[in-house]
Amino acid sequence: xxxxxxxxxxxxxxxxxxxxxxxxxxxxxxxxxxxxxxxxxxxxxxxxxxxxxxxxxxxxxxxxxxxxxxxxxxxxxxxxxxxxxxxxxxxxxxxxxxxxxxxxxxxxxxxxxxxxxxxxxxxxxxxxxxxxxxxxxxxxxxxxxxxxxxxxxxxxxxxxxxxxxxxxxxxxxxxxxxxxxxxxxxxxxxxxxxxxxxxxxxxxxxxxxxxxxxxxxxxxxxxxxxxxxxxxxxxxxxxxxxxxxxxxxxxxxxxxxxxxxxxxxxxxxxxxxxxxxxxxxxxxxxxxxxxxxxxxxxx
Numbered sequence: 218x219x220x221x222x223x224x225x226x227x228x229x230x231x232x233x234x235x236x237x238x239x240x241x242x243x244x245x246x247x248x249x250x251x252x253x254x255x256x257x258x259x260x261x262x263x264x265x266x267x268x269x270x271x272x273x274x275x276x277x278x279x280x281x282x283x284x285x286x287x288x289x290x291x292x293x294x295x296x297x298x299x300x301x302x303x304x305x306x307x308x309x310x311x312x313x314x315x316x317x318x319x320x321x322x323x324x325x326x327x328x329x330x331x332x333x334x335x336x337x338x339x340x341x342x343x344x345x346x347x348x349x350x351x352x353x354x355x356x357x358x359x360x361x362x363x364x365x366x367x368x369x370x371x372x373x374x375x376x377x378x379x380x381x382x383x384x385x386x387x388x389x390x391x392x393x394x395x396x397x398x399x400x401x402x403x404x405x406x407x408x409x410x411x412x413x414x415x416x417x418x419x420x421x422x423x424x425x426x427x428x429x430x431x432x433x434x435x436x437x438x439x440x441x442x443x444x445x446x447x448x449x450x451x452x453x454x455x456x457x458x459x460x461x462x463x464x465x466x467x468x469x470x471x472x473x474x475x476x477x478x479x480x481x482x483x484x485x486x487x488x489x490x491x492x493x494x495x496x497x498x499x500x501x502x503x504x505x506x507x508x509x510x511x512x513x514x515x516x
Contacts, residue, residue, distance in 0.1 A: 218242045220429060221275050223265060223309070224284030225257070226250045228386055229324065232422035233282055240426055247274055248285065265305040271312045280320035280429045283309045290328075290356035302359035310363075310370045318376070322428040325364055325382045325438070327476055328357035333410030341466040342456055343477035344412065346382075346438045364438065371436035378435075379428040383421055384414035384442040384476055392493045396501030399447050409459045412475035413446035417491035427485040439481040444489045445472040449499060
């Protein structure tokens with residue numbers, strides 16, 4: 218399968234390129250930034266804000282994995298984020314329509330669920346794909362509007378468009394930051410803003426591959442996270458303490474994620490393999506990391 222990966226110089230993009238290549242697919246990597254050391258020998262520098270460049274990039278491919286957005290709402294102005302991400306996403310959707318690309322996979326975000334989460338705005342936990350969306354930033358607005366456009370384009374073209382709502386992405390060598398960023402009492406309160414969800418970048422990349430290889434879908438949205446929360450406490454204890462008035466939609470076992478991944482497991486076959494618990498001890502100290510679990514700093 219010929220696959221184009223946009224945002225290939227980014228955090229998920231670098232791993233997605235390698236993961237899809239290792240599965241035997243022909244991958245063209247692309248980003249606005251040059252990435253000469255990409256895992257793919259086919260790397261095209263392209264500005265997705267230019268529709269002509271998008272067309273040249275994707276024509277003749279079998280699938281597009283679209284990861285090329287401004288990835289955060291804290292380093293750019295609201296106007297710049299919305300203008301860039303909406304135009305880029307529209308161009309990709311429109312080009313996929315015009316060139317009859319049968320599969321599109323793209324990265325949405327947990328922010329569309331109401332980030333930062335407020336107890337009175339949560340209908341239930343764990344939040345699943347049916348939970349109402351609440352937009353609070355231009356970044357989340359662009360993601361949510363693109364989800365709506367994806368549904369429209371999928372029905373218009375009768376093609377497969379898969380939306381992956383990723384949580385906070387971690388690379389293997391970033392787990393050592395967790396104790397200082399999340400485990401003290403002040404941070405526990407602050408980090409409830411996404412119900413302590415996170416995702417290992419390797420699982421995110423594998424989810425992209427699963428979505429590319431899956432057939433007979435229409436427009437589908439999937440939550441993609443680690444199997445657990447980023448906290449040491451059991452998930453039900455976290456809910457009782459920080460979201461005491463929010464009802465549980467189902468039983469929560471152990472440390473399981475509060476951003477439900479049941480749908481992704483059932484339909485995509487998504488089974489997250491990586492967790493901070495295999496990297497850190499309960500006191501926050503690092504376990505010995507095997508060579509293959511280090512960050513792809515040069516890929």
